[in-house]
Amino acid sequence: MNQFEQLLAESEKDNIIVIEKHFKSRAKGLCKGNKIGLSKTLTTIAEKSCVYAEELGHYYTTVGNIIDKSKIENRKKENIARAVAYNKLCSIPMIVEAYKNGIHDRYELVEYLTITDKFLDEAIEYYRSKYGIYTQYDGFIVKFEPNFGIIDPTII
DSSP states (O other): OOHHHHHHHHHHTTTOEEEEEOOSSSOSEEEETTEEEEETTOOSHHHHHHHHHHHHHHHHHOOSOOOOTTSHHHHHHHHHHHHHHHHHHSOHHHHHHHHHTTOOSHHHHHHHHTOOHHHHHHHHHHHHHHHOSEEEETTEEEEOSSSOEEEOGGGO
């Protein structure tokens, strides 16, 4: 089961309805009540996973219309929803687990996690702003600067 299917199964428990449709706007996803719309322009499972995870973040954490990004409160809500998505699709434990399973470069990582390159870049930036230049998990060092990578202290 890929990430998108796992998200669908999880959200089914919360009675969330998913609809794929053409939007009048350029939005890739929208959430209203217990309905999440995904744009039919999303062509890959990775794209659908990333957009759907963010819309789930909106479902679980924000209420109301936050389309106007000129309002600081709306930008804050957007960031909260994105943080939910990063933690659902490429959390630090998931990244370390991928490394333990033989995934050693970012291209393998995005394929392994079924996410887009852009989503990984945004997640890395989020974690860098949260943790600084690195964090530790399960004996491994996940570094964000100067380059993203995993360091296994047992092989240093």
